[in-house]
Amino acid sequence: MNNIGILGCGNIATKMAETINLMDDVTLYGVASRSLEKAENFAKIYKSKKAFGSYDELLSDDAIDLVYIAVPHSHHYQLIKDALNHNKNVLCEKAFTANSAMAKEVLKMAEDKKLLLAEAIWTRYLPSRTIISNIIASGVLGTVESVDSNLGYDIKENKRIREKSLAGGALLDLSVYPINFTLMFFESNIDKIESSVIFDKDTGVDGKECISLLYENGMIATCRTNIYANLDRRGVINGDKGYLEVTNINNPEAIKLYDTNYTLIKEYKIPTQLTGFEYEVQECLDCISKGLIETPSMPHKEIIRVMEICDHLRDSWNYHFPFE
Amino acid sequence: MNNIGILGCGNIATKMAETINLMDDVTLYGVASRSLEKAENFAKIYKSKKAFGSYDELLSDDAIDLVYIAVPHSHHYQLIKDALNHNKNVLCEKAFTANSAMAKEVLKMAEDKKLLLAEAIWTRYLPSRTIISNIIASGVLGTVESVDSNLGYDIKENKRIREKSLAGGALLDLSVYPINFTLMFFESNIDKIESSVIFDKDTGVDGKECISLLYENGMIATCRTNIYANLDRRGVINGDKGYLEVTNINNPEAIKLYDTNYTLIKEYKIPTQLTGFEYEVQECLDCISKGLIETPSMPHKEIIRVMEICDHLRDSWNYHFPFE
Numbered sequence: 001m002n003n004i005g006i007l008g009c010g011n012i013a014t015k016m017a018e019t020i021n022l023m024d025d026v027t028l029y030g031v032a033s034r035s036l037e038k039a040e041n042f043a044k045i046y047k048s049k050k051a052f053g054s055y056d057e058l059l060s061d062d063a064i065d066l067v068y069i070a071v072p073h074s075h076h077y078q079l080i081k082d083a084l085n086h087n088k089n090v091l092c093e094k095a096f097t098a099n100s101a102m103a104k105e106v107l108k109m110a111e112d113k114k115l116l117l118a119e120a121i122w123t124r125y126l127p128s129r130t131i132i133s134n135i136i137a138s139g140v141l142g143t144v145e146s147v148d149s150n151l152g153y154d155i156k157e158n159k160r161i162r163e164k165s166l167a168g169g170a171l172l173d174l175s176v177y178p179i180n181f182t183l184m185f186f187e188s189n190i191d192k193i194e195s196s197v198i199f200d201k202d203t204g205v206d207g208k209e210c211i212s213l214l215y216e217n218g219m220i221a222t223c224r225t226n227i228y229a230n231l232d233r234r235g236v237i238n239g240d241k242g243y244l245e246v247t248n249i250n251n252p253e254a255i256k257l258y259d260t261n262y263t264l265i266k267e268y269k270i271p272t273q274l275t276g277f278e279y280e281v282q283e284c285l286d287c288i289s290k291g292l293i294e295t296p297s298m299p300h301k302e303i304i305r306v307m308e309i310c311d312h313l314r315d316s317w318n319y320h321f322p323f324e
Numbered sequence: 325m326n327n328i329g330i331l332g333c334g335n336i337a338t339k340m341a342e343t344i345n346l347m348d349d350v351t352l353y354g355v356a357s358r359s360l361e362k363a364e365n366f367a368k369i370y371k372s373k374k375a376f377g378s379y380d381e382l383l384s385d386d387a388i389d390l391v392y393i394a395v396p397h398s399h400h401y402q403l404i405k406d407a408l409n410h411n412k413n414v415l416c417e418k419a420f421t422a423n424s425a426m427a428k429e430v431l432k433m434a435e436d437k438k439l440l441l442a443e444a445i446w447t448r449y450l451p452s453r454t455i456i457s458n459i460i461a462s463g464v465l466g467t468v469e470s471v472d473s474n475l476g477y478d479i480k481e482n483k484r485i486r487e488k489s490l491a492g493g494a495l496l497d498l499s500v501y502p503i504n505f506t507l508m509f510f511e512s513n514i515d516k517i518e519s520s521v522i523f524d525k526d527t528g529v530d531g532k533e534c535i536s537l538l539y540e541n542g543m544i545a546t547c548r549t550n551i552y553a554n555l556d557r558r559g560v561i562n563g564d565k566g567y568l569e570v571t572n573i574n575n576p577e578a579i580k581l582y583d584t585n586y587t588l589i590k591e592y593k594i595p596t597q598l599t600g601f602e603y604e605v606q607e608c609l610d611c612i613s614k615g616l617i618e619t620p621s622m623p624h625k626e627i628i629r630v631m632e633i634c635d636h637l638r639d640s641w642n643y644h645f646p647f648e
Contacts, residue, residue, distance in 0.1 A: 145553040146532065148474070154564050154584065196518040196536035198544055208470065208544050210536045212520035220522055220532050224546060229469040229562045230584045232569070238553045240478050245556070260478065260554045 002285055003029035005058045005088075007079055008070035009042040012093055016068055017046035019277035026281060032058035055079060059086035066284055068120070069093055072160045074167040074323070077102040080117065084109045089116035091284045095172035098321055099314075100307035107300045116287050117294070118280070121180050121306075124297045125279035127271045128252035129184060132237075132244065135268070136185060140257065141239030147186065148238075149178035149249050150224035152231030161227055162203045167321050169205035170225045171310055178223030179306055181235050181249045182213055189216040193309060197317050200227070206319055213309075251276050326609055327353035329382045329412075331403055332394035333366040336417055340392055341370035343601035350605060356382035379403060383410035390608055392444070393417055396484045398491040398647070401426040404441065408433045413440035415608045419496035422645055423638075424631035431624045440611050441618070442604070445504050445630075448621045449603035451595050452576035453508060456561075456568065459592070460509060464581065465563025471510065472562075473502035473573050474548035476555030485551055486527045489646050493529035494549045495634055502547035503630055505559050505573045506537055513540040517633060521641050524551070530643055537633075575600050 002025055006013050009031060020028040028048045033039040036053025043051035052058040059067065059082055067083045069076055069092040077097045083090045084106065096119045097103045110117035123129065136144065151174050155161050161168045192214040200207035208226040215221070224231065235246040242265065247254035255268040273279075283295050294300045314320065326349055330337050333355060344352040352372045357363040360377025367375035376382040383391065383406055391407045393400055393416040401421045407414045408430065420443045421427045434441035447453065460468065475498050479485050485492045516538040524531035532550040539545070548555065559570040566589065571578035579592040597603075607619050618624045638644065 143552075145550055146476070146548070146555070148472075148548060150472070152470070152562070192520070194518075194520040196516070196538055196544065198538060198542055201542070208542075210534070210544060210546050212534045214520060214522060218522055218525070218532075220520065220534060220550070222534050222546065222548060224470070224472060226469055226544075226562075228467075229564045229567070230586070231470070231562055232560055232567060232582070232586065236556055238476070238550075238555055240553045243553070243556060258556070262554070262556065 002026045003063050003065050004068055004281070005030040005032065005061065005064040005066070006068045006070055007032050007055050007058065009033045009038045010070060013042070013070035014046065015275055016070060016277055017042070017048065019275040019281065021047060022274040023278050023281065026285070029064055030058050030061060055082065059083055059088055064088060065288060066091060072166050073172055074098055074165065074321070077106060080106040081109065084113055084115055084117070087113065087115065089284070089288050091118045091120050091280065094119055094121045095167070095176050095310065096303050096307060098167040098172070099324060100304055100311045103304055103307040107303065110293055114291070114293060116284060116292060117300070118284050118287070119298050119303050120280050121176070121298055122276055122280050123177065123180060123250065124184055125283055125295070126252065126276060127279070128255065129297070131255055131268050131270070132185060132246065135244055135257065136237065140242060141237060141244060142241030144186070144219055144237055144239045146219060146238045147182050147221040147236070148224070149181040149235035150231040151177045151233050151250055152224070152226040152229055154227070154229055156200070156207070156227045162205060164203070164205055165322050168203070169207070170209055170227045171206050171313060174225040174227065175209060175211060175223055176306060176310070177250055178225065178235070179211065179309060182221040182223060183302065183305065185237065186215065186219060186221065190214065191216045193312050195313055195316065206317065211313060326350045327387050327389050328392055328605070329354040329356065329385065329388040330392045330394055331356050331379050331382065333357045333362050334394060337366070337394035338370065339599055340394060340601055341366070341372065343599040343605065345371060346598040347602050347605065350609070353388055354382050354385060379406065383407055383412055388412060389612065390415060396490045397496055398422055398489065398645070401430060404430040405433065408437055408439055408441070411437065411439065413608070413612050415442045415444050415604065418443055418445045419491070419500050419634065420627050420631060422491040422496070423648060424628055424635045427628055427631040431627065434617050438615070438617060440608060440616060442608050442611070443622050443627050444604050445500070445622055446600055446604050447501065447504060447574065448508055449607055449619070450576065450600060451603070452579065453621070455579060455592050455594070456509060456570065459568055459581065460561065464566060465561060465568060466565030468510070468543055468561055468563045470543060470562045471506050471545040471560070473505040473546070473559035474555040475501040475557050475574055476548070476550040476553055478551070478553055480524070480531070480551045486529060488527070488529055491645050492527070493531070494533055494551045495530050495637060498549040498551065499533060499535060499547055500630060500634070501574055502549065502559070503535065503633060506545040506547060507626065507629065509561065510539065510543060510545065514538065515540045517636050519637055519640065530641065535637060
């Protein structure tokens with residue numbers, strides 16, 4: 001029980017493998033790559049029971065309880081369909097798919113087949129999320145007037161980022177984090193989505209963006225990203241009674257409450273973690289055991305919501321992928 | 325010599341009076357208000373030689389070398405004209421005027437009359453400006469990819485902010501700081517100016533905004549503001565080799581250099597100051613002694629540039645003042 005199979009052997013796959021090896025009652029059962037050699041090498045290093053030279057072979061193995069998809073997001077749509085067609089529960093890396101139409105199609109499939117289909121946007125599953133939600137709900141910030149969050153890395157030379165055919169660019173790789181940072185704490189209706197974008201001169205992918213989410217209740221959220229420089233990864237939630245500063249929205253390292261005089265009032269303790277991926281894995285396994293097809297931390301409607309925001313942004317930029 | 329007259333008795337006037345009292349070789353010669361009682365009270369507290377019950381009386385006094393305009397910005401245009409017509413050198417608080425047409429008119433007047441006309445945007449004159457400029461010029465940040473800065477205060481109940489007839493709202497009171505923070509360090513051409521704005525439900529003034537300045541060289545600058553909450557006042561300059569974090573762009577308290585691993589590399593010492601206003605006063609007096617009509621720290625073309633950006637933003641928001 002709790003046998004996990006990983007599709008892909010890249011960085012994110014290695015982090016998941018390390019996580020599984022650190023967890024109790026969870027087994028790294030198999031890993032698949034289009035190259036058997038790569039899969040075998042990965043299996044050796046990360047102690048996977050099996051290695052497969054094709055995704056289909058892994059998906060055909062009846063012993064696997066949960067498939068983790070760790071390939072570039074341009075390939076998520078097809079692999080999710082393949083996995084569901086093999087009656088597998090699926091945890092798929094972000095961005096979930098390249099657009100919302102694809103997301104809706106596969107989520108409908110999971111619903112029809114009564115299989116778990118979850119997005120591995122790990123920040124939604126981390127304990128820091130609950131800590132932050134509780135602080136906001138406590139009223140200590142007063143009325144929240146604005147949110148600002150950013151994530152940027154110098155990944156301009158990364159092949160996956162540079163290629164439009166791989167759904168490259170900043171939006172689906174990086175902007176989804178500040179967007180999720182905002183949406184998971186502020187669920188009310190968004191009235192308008194506005195943005196500024198600068199396209200990469202060499203590759204034509206979206207290289208930098210500043211996205212504004214204007215909420216019906218008057219709150220404004222800014223999401224900033226780029227693929228050229230490491231931004232400070234900070235998230236700040238501003239209320240009229242104080243503000244909350246989150247260090248590293250991609251895996252919160254510190255959560256600090258300041259009053260309106262910019263004085264540090266409290267620092268909240270963040271639980272130690274294995275790698276941080278254990279929470280999404282555990283929630284998926286709990287959901288499977290309960291027969292749920294979506295995770296409470298990232299429900300299907302939220303997966304669609306994020307993808308629709310990304311669609312809206314790309315439409316406004318007239319930026320489309322060749323396969324769309 | 326170096327007799328200064330202040331028009332207005334508000335908060336900013338008191339800060340200037342305190343500054344003058346702390347400076348050597350500068351005298352608080354007179355203060356004017358539309359209420360003589362107010363002026364006399366101010367003069368008593370801040371040791372002004374004279375108190376005037378009208379602006380015209382102060383402007384008519386030949387002993388005054390420099391007039392400091394400290395009334396709401398809706399009244400700057402008229403008072404600058406009045407002061408120049410009395411052949412006075414002028415240091416006028418920000419926002420310089422309500423729009424760029426007014427700015428151009430009074431700057432032309434100063435040129436014709438060969439009088440100093442300066443904008444009291446104090447951050448341009450502070451030593452921290454040179455420190456930051458030198459860091460950027462040293463190349464330690466690499467190529468600067470983005471700038472983010474914010475300034476917000478809970479001033480929604482302030483009469484001056486609430487009234488359109490006083491050129492109220494966030495833009496001319498607050499956004500000018502992040503805009504100046506960006507422009508004074510990055511002078512190259514701006515290709516596009518984009519923004520999101522939320523108007524105040526009760527008063528109709530601009531309450532919150534996120535402004536993006538898209539530079540021709542590919543840099544993006546974000547300027548965030550609101551009148552409802554104290555934002556963290558941070559400015560961050562992001563390069564591909566590291567980033568610089570400025571605490572409080574409205575009067576830098578700390579300047580910290582981080583590398584691309586988010587490690588603090590260096591903290592730069594900021595000279596102690598009287599109030600911070602002494603630098604703009606001293607530069608004005610130096611300029612007068614040299615017969616200059618503009619300050620090197622905030623030349624006339626930059627005053628116009630900022631006002632034109634504000635005009636452009638308000639035009640795009642279809643937001644105009646009743647007196648325009």
